[in-house]
Amino acid sequence: MTIVRYRVVADAYARLEKIAGRLEMIAALADLFRQTPLDLLPKVVYLSQGKIAPDYAGVEIGLAEKLAARSVADATGTTVEKVLATLRRTGDLGTTTEQLLTGRTRATRSALDVAEAFAELEKIAGASGKGAQSQKIAVLAGFIRRATPGEAKYLVRTATGKLRLGVGDATILDALAEVYAHGRANRIPLERAYNVCSDLGLVARAVAEGGLGAAERIEVRPGHPVRPMLAQRLATSAEILEKLGGTCAAEYKYDGERVQVHRQDDSFVLFSRRLERITDQFPDAVELLRSGLAPRTAILEAEIVAIDPEAGELRPFQDLMHRRRKHGVADATRQVPVGLFCFDLLHAGDRDLTRLPYPQRRQALADAITPSDRLRLTSSKIVGTPPELDAYFEEAITDGCEGLMCKSVGSESVYQAGARGWLWIKYKREYRTELQDTLDLVAVGAFHGRGRRRGAFGALLMAAYDETGDVFPTFCKVGAGFTDDDLATLRTRLEPRQVPDRPARVDSRIAPDVWLEPGLVLEIVGAEITLSPVHTVAWGQVREDAGLALRFPRFTGRYRDDKSPEDATTVKEIRDIYQLARHRRAGAH
Numbered sequence: 001m002t003i004v005r006y007r008v009v010a011d012a013y014a015r016l017e018k019i020a021g022r023l024e025m026i027a028a029l030a031d032l033f034r035q036t037p038l039d040l041l042p043k044v045v046y047l048s049q050g051k052i053a054p055d056y057a058g059v060e061i062g063l064a065e066k067l068a069a070r071s072v073a074d075a076t077g078t079t080v081e082k083v084l085a086t087l088r089r090t091g092d093l094g095t096t097t098e099q100l101l102t103g104r105t106r107a108t109r110s111a112l113d114v115a116e117a118f119a120e121l122e123k124i125a126g127a128s129g130k131g132a133q134s135q136k137i138a139v140l141a142g143f144i145r146r147a148t149p150g151e152a153k154y155l156v157r158t159a160t161g162k163l164r165l166g167v168g169d170a171t172i173l174d175a176l177a178e179v180y181a182h183g184r185a186n187r188i189p190l191e192r193a194y195n196v197c198s199d200l201g202l203v204a205r206a207v208a209e210g211g212l213g214a215a216e217r218i219e220v221r222p223g224h225p226v227r228p229m230l231a232q233r234l235a236t237s238a239e240i241l242e243k244l245g246g247t248c249a250a251e252y253k254y255d256g257e258r259v260q261v262h263r264q265d266d267s268f269v270l271f272s273r274r275l276e277r278i279t280d281q282f283p284d285a286v287e288l289l290r291s292g293l294a295p296r297t298a299i300l301e302a303e304i305v306a307i308d309p310e311a312g313e314l315r316p317f318q319d320l321m322h323r324r325r326k327h328g329v330a331d332a333t334r335q336v337p338v339g340l341f342c343f344d345l346l347h348a349g350d351r352d353l354t355r356l357p358y359p360q361r362r363q364a365l366a367d368a369i370t371p372s373d374r375l376r377l378t379s380s381k382i383v384g385t386p387p388e389l390d391a392y393f394e395e396a397i398t399d400g401c402e403g404l405m406c407k408s409v410g411s412e413s414v415y416q417a418g419a420r421g422w423l424w425i426k427y428k429r430e431y432r433t434e435l436q437d438t439l440d441l442v443a444v445g446a447f448h449g450r451g452r453r454r455g456a457f458g459a460l461l462m463a464a465y466d467e468t469g470d471v472f473p474t475f476c477k478v479g480a481g482f483t484d485d486d487l488a489t490l491r492t493r494l495e496p497r498q499v500p501d502r503p504a505r506v507d508s509r510i511a512p513d514v515w516l517e518p519g520l521v522l523e524i525v526g527a528e529i530t531l532s533p534v535h536t537v538a539w540g541q542v543r544e545d546a547g548l549a550l551r552f553p554r555f556t557g558r559y560r561d562d563k564s565p566e567d568a569t570t571v572k573e574i575r576d577i578y579q580l581a582r583h584r585r586a587g588a589h
């Protein structure tokens, strides 16, 4: 393996940290990738996001700051108290370490190389059981002793899970395309490759070794979660049918949690909507699949729904939340039984099915499943007229569903991993507000509460996701809809996300009391979308010097832990809703 000094990576971090613009960021990353030999590229790709593995692998380096402070104290020959005092001043343990090290001379400085640093970070992540804590502290201290102050800053940030350079997946793909695929215009095939394997390291290796062709040949494979295909939304049955060419498969839209099942012989792994491993939460679902799924190798998608087996009825989404736990799983499994409603088959036997049209995948799914009370295919019907679609919609609502998922049955109806296209369109019950649907927004800031809410947060600054810029522009400030319980929970949940300055990817003209690293997604309803001089969603796109904002926002009570910040409602969706509402109003007048 070629040796590359960790300094090369640390220098790149230092450059990235100063950059605000996306294009510059891509250029700086591309520079780093150019200097990286092929065998190290996947590692450098993970490191640039402060990780050592793809997200789905569930590897967390995240050493608690209190423990890391002990490493820093050991390595710099100071006391933990002094480290913590400096930390209070700087607000960041990386900077603290850098400051404490600066001015000290050591003979062995800058001896670290990337492969070594990576292996040590793996040790920190992997230490478990008795003595794990002291082992982690010792590894990090050893690290700091060998690093320059500048290197130590980033090592400490990486080890504590706080690198936060704001390098999103899309930015990495752009930089890879720039270096290995003749420019960013060729990002699309790389994006597809990423969507089917969810591993930027794997994509990087493929394109670096075998060019675009190799990236295009990446297929779905059990064990590598596929980024989920998503749906657009429309408000009327006529619009939906028109968009889908006059006929569609209408499936019940169950209100539960999406799950992607990966089977390899007797081993089952369940991934959530955001590709986290949730197998341990659902031992009953695994048993249902073990007896009812025929192919020994398979990737299948289903909605897990809380059910009442005696009454044979579906239970509300809130009930399913009891199953979201690490402890007491057996009790929860008894109290809240679940059913699986299967809706897609992406891989079976040795075949990648994602390129087949929907009707063929549905047939393969029907062949693969032996239905039982709790393991079923989604109810579905081919419909060709708006009244038929509306009647089926009513049936779905009566049966306890949220509405329908209307799916294209045309020859082009492949499984579009990671895309929100027009092959699937959701048709949901209208909400009481003017908006057709709820929005999923990301908390990027918080305001201290006053009066009764003193000591807690009084409101949150919420953002949408801008896919083009890979940033989070603000959309509203929400204080309504939170119960006292919510406010207390929010304080604890948001604490680890607090940062001293505006996070690199947050686009805001408002300064909240507390900045938050984008992470927590909440479901919000609002009355309407309006032009705004302060919020930055679609800034300058609808009107010069104005963005869009949500009027009268209110938290619905639903935490979207199954969504990552990049899964939040996008700027494009918001712009579409705004424009649609304007057309409607114009039409009505």
Ligand code: ATP
Pocket: 228, 230, 231, 251, 252, 253, 254, 255, 256, 257, 258, 259, 273, 303, 343, 378, 405, 426, 440, 567
């Ligand atoms: P999205 O997943 O589109 O970002 P969301 O998570 O807020 O949005 P909805 O927009 O309400 O959910 O609808 C999409 C989700 O509906 C899917 O991700 C899946 O979990 C669920 N679902 C329920 N029934 C079906 C079905 N028959 N086919 C596909 N998805 C279904």
